[in-house]
Amino acid sequence: MEIVVQVKLIPEADQAAALSGTVHTVNEAANWVSSVALERGVPREYELRKHTYAELRSWGLGAQAAQHVIKKVRDAYTALNANVKAGHLGKPGSKGGRKAETKPIVFRPEAAQPYDDRCLSWQYDTQTVSIWTTAGRLKNVRFACSAGALKTLREHRQGESDLIEGDGVFYLYATCEVPEAEQYEPNGFIGVDLGVVNIATTSTGYKAAGRGLNRHRKRQLDLRRKLQRKGTKSAKRLLK
Template identity: 80%
Template sequence: MKVVVQVKLMPQAEQAGALSVTLHTVNEAANWVSAVAFEHGVPREYELRKHTYGELRSRGLGAQAAQHIIKKTRDAYTTLRANIRAGNLGKPGSKRRTLAESKPITFRPEAAQPYDDRCLSWQYDAQTVSIWTTSGRIKNVRFACSSDAFKTLRDHRQGESDLIERDGVFYLLATCDVPEAEQYEPDHFIGVDLGIANIATTSTGHKSAGRGLNRHRKRQLDLRRKLQAKGTKSAKRLLKKRNRREQRHAKNQNHIIAKTIVTEAERTSAGISLEELRGIRQRVRLRKPQRVALHSWAFAQLADFIVYKARRAGVPVVFVDPAYTSQQCCECGHIDKKNRASQARFTCRNCGVVAHADRNASHNIARKGVAVWTAGRESRVPATP
């Protein structure tokens, strides 16, 4: 299982200058390669290398750096095409899709640059790295990370690492190949209902309220509006300083929720059943205030956190169809829109059971998880001759 570990570099002043110049140089070169690729109809990587490798070398870039720049550019176009095929940039002829297809891909001056083991070496005992720059190789660049991240890095690092710069701070994103735990046979399934008012509600009674996170996001939104309306240099500096703070806060909350759910499932030898919420933004129709909350919510991120933490712990995870889980009674199975009396209240029109709406939905998701797991297990059993 691939896991990305982020470490913070703590270079000296001269080292920081060399790293900054390197990132600006390689991304400027990547923009040139991107223009060449766009002009030639985005050829395959080997053909693109024939058009650009010599020029990159003549600019003073190392052989490995030139190869990585070409590969990075080609991968960016591959990702763009995948997003277009998936409809993530809108329908053919839409403004967003037309804009993406009409000009070359551009890279920010601080965009990530991949490094392999020939350009980057790690000294774990000294907690330093040696890294290639356009000014030559610099050694003894200190890095810092948590103890768990350091252990993962030291034991399982494999493949490339990306150098990035965020607000003047340098980071290395190292790819680690962590072995998965052996998956056990679950005794039952815990259903997880994801929502806005309650981020995650489980069929075992755990509920992660989203009220605090919603208040935090509303404060951040109001502050951004005030600073943007002000438009002064100090306001712009403050906006830049607060950039990504909301994302980090939500990401941390998702990590905590995911860890709680996976730990409970592991402790009780249970599996986890999640709703398949891919494409929810295209499916639902909401009023404008509700769209703001929906489109800023990290549905996929929380699900991804649960999945990767579960894989490391050996906890089975299944995805189920979310259709009617909020309208169906978990006791008698009756489906009716009117069963959902309010956002929080569920009242069955058939059997009269009254329950919290999210708790009722989580029980339906758990039941569907059992059905999906059983069907999958039966499909793997060879037919009797």
């Protein structure tokens, strides 16, 4: 079973500048690849790579980063086509569907960028990462997460991680493959009836009332009887 673990990066000022520049550059590159993809009829990933890879490398993107940008764009168009076919953007031939198919997909400047183990490595003992950027490889970038998240990363992290920037804060979303939890099979069932006199009564005959609640009810009942016996105007007001 795949789960995603989020960690917060705590970069130094120069590291933060490099990370921000990288995120913006790869998404600007993705927008250019997106326009090429639409212009050429959204070819397969291999065909799209032939038309864009060399140009992306000239932008300062590493080999893996360039391929991830191309794959990100192709995956976005695959998802778009699936939504159009499923009618999520309107009926076939509708204005919404035509508009989506005739305009290039646009990526936000801070949209997620995938990383694999060739451009991102984790050091769990020191809670740091080494990550590729357009300014070069950054080493010893600190990250923070819970003890449970760190344990999951150490034992189950596999595949790609996404770098995301939000309001000047950087996060890594790591994919972890954890084993499926054992399914619990009940060996019987029990019915529960909720009531007023008894808070709960089960089908086995057990009655849950609560010692404190029973004492409170007895005190209230005794007080009501005393007031009824007294019969004064003030007592009657309290009984209302």
